[in-house]
Amino acid sequence: MRCMAHIVNLVVMDGLKDVGESVLKVRNTVRYIRSSSARLKKFKECVEYEKIKSKSSLCLDASTRWNSTYLMLNTSQKYERAFERYESREPMFRLELGENGVPNFYDWSECRKMAEMLSHFYELTLHISGSRMKKNFDKYWGDIDKMNKLIYFATILDPHDKFEYMRLQFCKMHGEEKGEQLFQKVKSSLIDLFNEYNKIYQTDCEQTSDNTNSQLSSGSGSTINLKPKLYLKHHYKK
Known part of the structure; x- marks a missing residue:
């Protein structure tokens, strides 16, 4: 063509x-x-x-x-x-x-x-x-399993949008069923990415008792513990 x-x-x-x-x-x-x-x-x-x-x-x-x-x-x-x-x-x-x-x-x-x-x-x-x-x-975008989901992570992390806006837009563009399916896959991929970073800094986090816990719901009832203060301290220690 x-x-x-x-x-x-x-x-x-x-x-x-x-x-x-x-x-x-x-x-x-x-x-x-x-x-x-x-x-x-x-x-x-x-x-x-x-x-x-x-x-x-x-x-x-x-x-x-x-x-x-x-x-x-x-x-x-x-x-x-x-x-x-x-x-x-x-x-x-x-x-x-x-x-x-x-x-x-x-x-x-x-x-x-x-x-x-x-x-x-x-x-x-x-x-x-x-x-x-x-x-x-x-x-690049027609197959939910093959598309690059990184572009959606920025939207999720944007305080103006977050998860709610993404779910709404997916359902609007792809219909309720497919939109919800796409939303859950993107959300799951973001959680997987977080867990990879969490493993990297897990040792430092466990050695420090002074931490602040935040929870990110995975949608299935399970939660992930975040230690943002320790992460930032380790990430910017140089």
């Missing part, structure tokens, strides 16, 4: 090497409107006057990203009447872009054709990328 996406990108980029004059006119027009807040404000007034319902914002493309050219053309062609209204209200528009710099009916027609052509490649790329992302997601 990755190779297919790369091939599609090469095909489209090669096809756009000789960008038509109509596309260049639209690009210059969008650049002119976006160059100042005052021009954008006037353009929005033209959009309202023409009763154009689209909520898309004018976007300028990048030469290295063909998908941005598609988005620019697809958005701009929706505002053709607004551009014409802006031209009639703003005399500097045609003066600065030049007599042949403002898109006419033919230019907009050509841009619509270009946008239609690019839309197929754009949708194909999204489909390929989406399939690839879903595959990677399932690889």
Whole structure:
């Protein structure tokens, strides 16, 4: 799938090497409107006057990203009447872009054709990328037993979240049964990790009688004794 996406990108980029004059006119027009807040404000007034319902914002493309050219053309062609209204209200528009710099009916027609052509490649790329992302997601996060649970430990240790928030989110994302199952596995893995550290410092802890005990419930009725003061003393003794 990755190779297919790369091939599609090469095909489209090669096809756009000789960008038509109509596309260049639209690009210059969008650049002119976006160059100042005052021009954008006037353009929005033209959009309202023409009763154009689209909520898309004018976007300028990048030469290295063909998908941005598609988005620019697809958005701009929706505002053709607004551009014409802006031209009639703003005399500097045609003066600065030049007599042949403002898109006419033919230019907009050509841009619509270009946008239609690019839309197929754009949708194909999204489909390929989406399939690839879903595959990677399932690889790392789809299997409860194979996923890396360390990322969840930080959430548990965050005072704002703790166990309650994690259980709630798991059940919300995966449903009650699977969410609870995932929660218990993450919780069990955290307890196992703690026990490994506990073994390392157990000898030092047993030799000191002045300690503070905390309990972390494992969910099955058993508890684990923590000695945070001794742990910190040993951990930072250097």
